[in-house]
Amino acid sequence: MSAASPGPSAAPRPPLPRAPGPARSTRPPHDSPEGTLDTAKLFAARLQAARVRPYLATALFALQPVESRQVPTMAVDAYWRCYVSPGFVDRTSVERLAGVWVHEVSHLLRDHHGRSDRYARRHELSGAAERLRMNIAADCEINDDIFGDGLVAPEGAVRPASLGLQDGELMEDYLRQFRLGPHTAHLAWLECGSGADGLRRAWDLGPDGAHGLSAQERDAVRFRVAQGIVGHPGNAPRGWRRWAEGAFHPPQPWRELLGSAVRAAASAPGAGEDYVYGRPARRSAVVPGAVLPSLRRRPTRVVVVIDTSGSVSDAELGSALLEVAAISRALGGRRDLVGVLPCDAAAGRVRPLCGGAEGVELLGGGGTDLRAGFARALETRPRPDVVVLLTDGQTPWPSQRPQCRTVVGLFGRLHGRSSYDESDPEYVPDGPPPWARVVTIG
Template sequence: MSAPVRALSTDEAAAFRLLRLLAAESSPYFMAALFATVPVAAPGLGTFAVDASWRLYMDPELLVGPEAWPQTDAAGVLLHEVGHLIRDHAGRGEQLPQPMSHGAWNYAADAEINDDLIAAGIPLPAGVVTPEALGCDPGQLAEDYYQTTQAAGWPEPSPGEGCGSGAGTWASPVELPADVDVDGRGSLSDADGDMVRRHVAEAVREAVEGAKGRGNVPAGLARWAADVLAPPQIAWQAVLRGAVRHAVALAAGQTVHTYSRPSRRRVPGVILPAMRGPKVRVGIVVDTSGSMGQADLDAAMAEVAGVLRAGGVDRSRVLLYACDAATSTAQRVTNIIHIELVGGGGTDMRVGIAAAEHDRADVVVVLTDGDTPWPDTPTRSRLVCAVIRHSKPTGTPEWATTVHITPGRS
């Protein structure tokens, strides 16, 4: 049986700091993430693991003593575990078709990380999972590896094995509640985690551009950083707020009281409910016709990410429709990494708008180069026409909100 999780001892903390230094020296762009994790000792765990709150659980026998891993291997495992947090494997795992195979996802996520670590020359223990070991080509995403691994029927590890809830698999039995402090340090919130990811992505981009850092950045990591940093050009918070003002009544009659989060008002001896307004349903129609080049699609994906980050938008109610002259099946998406864009034919965004309205969208955002017919009469939902082209957009309905996006502008 494992002993209770505790703070690192003096010797263990010294060993961990050395591993962190070795890891940072080999991958300096991971510095922010390495120092953001909260290290704890998990006696009997037999490995390293992470939870979704950025705690790093380490079996102390692997840090110090006769059974300790070689320092270079242990530093590589540290980078591996931090890699799960950086790439948000927990959040991405939640978006897989349910019920998911926890074992297949852990293998797939491991392969995505190890592929880049090996390419960077990072030493790892023998027998780590690689794309080749899964029968896959390197350079793909964990979602691609997952499909192959799940279809191959790889054996499921026992619940509790693997890299922990921070990798999107089963929570390790030793994992602590998010609100528990260890040695005076708490866990990271989702917002803090996103901020760390952005810091790492910026460091990766600087390394790619040669501003600082050593060696070559693995292609998969560079691609991840580019996705994280792709900035939206539109202030979607303001655009959606204006559109939603017409689409969703925020009057008191539509505001409900809830005790799930008490009110900030304090009355002695009385618990008051908070007031919660309705969340917004957003339909995003992406033009995938033949006239949309790769730069146009990249610009569209940056704006999709901006919509997802806008306040007041319930990510569980965001649906995306890839549309040319026909519409693909609606995709529920909380992260642009999961989006599949299919198409290449003619152009008629009215089809996608109709599909979004059928799914009861409050706001429909159309990302297109503008070479499409538009509805003749106002739609039930508020329509936002985001036109991607170098010249000012023309031809959009007067009753719609129109914004202009320049492709290729960072």
């Protein structure tokens, strides 16, 4: 999305936006007369919101209020403008207005407009009805845990339970679980603006209008809010802590790449195929007196070898367990087709994943030689079609290509660890062999 105005280029740190000046009205000339916006009440509500949610104060005071009589209540756009109805402010208490402030700024911090656009493109969705569904799903993501503890929920706030859904999920998860129908008819009034669902409204001032924030300023606000939440995690709900962690460590496509690599290896010619006599081959008719086996497809089996040597951190081992669960999902959720094998310099025993990744014991801590893990994986019966290695790469590799597809997930070194071997700082291990599909994790 293009920036509203170019951010400063000389300053090493982008400045936060200036305090908003007089609100600009978007009332059309033919609109009926109405009372002016009670800015004192509106700003008192914002101050109340900052007092009860201090970790959101930077974002709350960065939001630019714009008076508009076209907006039913309060709505935001992607450029951090908040369009405010004077009538709504008049009839709403300061306590409930504070809740609306927090709700609207949450849409912007969590990038609901960008995520809605990406979801719509990915699923080829269009129209106001689908955008309303995205607004509802975004509200469910926000409203499940932000109210209470001094913050009053706005009247009619949508919660997951009202749609028969569970708390604690993301907008994209909720979108897969409900459709518009009679049970959502009471939510047709919902209007949080283009900042919630990505669909531009008639009252939006657009990228070139006044009071908008540049892309650099928006990023600065998000970063400072995330920094405050991570620094004092006990003061924020679980949903905000999850968002802040993602803001510091943005999601990378490696999980999708790893899943696609496993699926590609599992569907490659020869994988999951074997000759069986349960059903004779069609060629048997031309060979009288002989029963020829037929080539049959069977479920693809995967063995995941996890590097548990001393050079692998606890965080990387935790990430490895997440990848095991992702690999299971890539195979359609068939945990019985996935085996897990911890390995340092010696290989353990291949254990089935039937009990879930959280029950896997990762024993090790010594040196590294994943060749032992390769050999043990190939000894498994039934023989695996795909071997996945999750490792930091500090290992010798097999000299010959195994008789199965191989995927290597390499832990990325993001914390300045430049030494591979404490006893020999100049040692650099060989990279994965060319016959392996390599995906960098993290």
